[in-house]
Amino acid sequence: MFPAEFDYERAASVSEALALLDEHADADVEILAGGHSLVPAMKNRGREPDVVVDLDVPALDAVNALDDRTVVGALTTYATLVDSGAVRSTVPLVAEAASEVGDTQIRNRGTIGGNLAAAHPGADLPAAVLASDATILLRNRDGKREVGATDFFRGDGETAVERGELLTGVRVPHADDGGFAYARKTHPATGYAMVGVAAVVETGGGGGGDDGSEGVVSSARVAATGAVDRAVRLPSVEDSLVDEPLDAATIDAAASEATDDIDTGRLRSDAHASGEFRGELLETYVGRALETAADRAAGDTPTA
């Protein structure tokens, strides 16, 4: 099983890649990063591009941790996200989601940029960037463009990236004190998430006090992948957490809202799990993610 014929071009810089996209503007072009979404799709002839532009751009394989945000280059592999001390200490949710992707070999090659651009409905990183309130960084012939994660994912394989544009990185703001977690049920056939939930819960009330209070939630971002055709935030879950103590009762109440923002007719369904079952899983995994986030907010669990 091998891809249909195509022309291969290698870009050694962002400007070279943009020039190649421009040069082949009339052709069916695919951008190759780690290749672990694109190459399998080309092998089963789901994709038959005329031209493949391979990104061989070391500058995009970089993590830059600043005071209040961390910028991750598009070609940063999952393995680097997992191993990077800077990623783990500043945006641990991203490291935790990356650690769940595929397997050792896939994490060695697959990249965060490729993952986000491919926008598989069961991919892990989209949930993490949504819950992190991250911004996707794009480049085109006119300059730079930024798209918030909430506006980026448009459907199965559909994103805000326009023709001739290149996803160059992700800017992830650092969360305030609190907890985070990514919890997923692995799809037994695809290895993607059947359902995955990413949560960032910020507590302004001094978590883990002597009186056993778990701290009051000042803000919460919860995102789901696998449930519908794209990763989505769950605002009803988030709203039910805010101003409440991060305890079991609050978590149960929040989890019960898991499908409130989802048109249940849009829940994905396949031979392994009906849409109805995915809805049940979503509630369970919202609960699990929030429980782990609460434990971490209370300082009970080491961070990733």
Added chain:
Amino acid sequence: MSTHEISLTVDGTTEDLTVESRTLLVHALRDDLGYTAPNVGCESGKCGACTVEMDGDAVKSCTILAVQADGSDVTTAAGYADDGLDPVQRAFHDEHGLQCGYCTPGMLATTHQLLDENREPTRAEIRRALKGNVCRCTGYESIVDAVETAAERLRAADADGERPTGDGPADPPEPGAED
């Protein structure tokens, strides 16, 4: 369709060849260059039988274009053997960490990366590391045993300050080879 001149190192030998854009690394290795250690299993990036080390990372050579490997240093499972089996190969042999052996070259490549990074993995860590290597005949207990044994031997060799080597010849001596 474009073709490309590429150069890569395979098991210590520099190889120059011309590949089509669509040639997969595993086919370049096996069909063009004759390195048959990586096997073609599922062809869809799931089974790991085609795993090789590329610049120190375990990778699935069926999911990488050969042209992407231009300039890289590839080690196949056969490349670990020197005069005899290397410690990881020897441990798989001693612990019966294989049955038909089809998955073994991939297991060895992933195990090498694991033990390069972690000389004392737990059984859970071994299983997690080998998630992308599927064995469909012997099960995983003896494979995990083999990785544990390899780790023990490598730690012992580290402690002795020795270059880790296997403890026996790769194949029985040929008749008449001695004396």
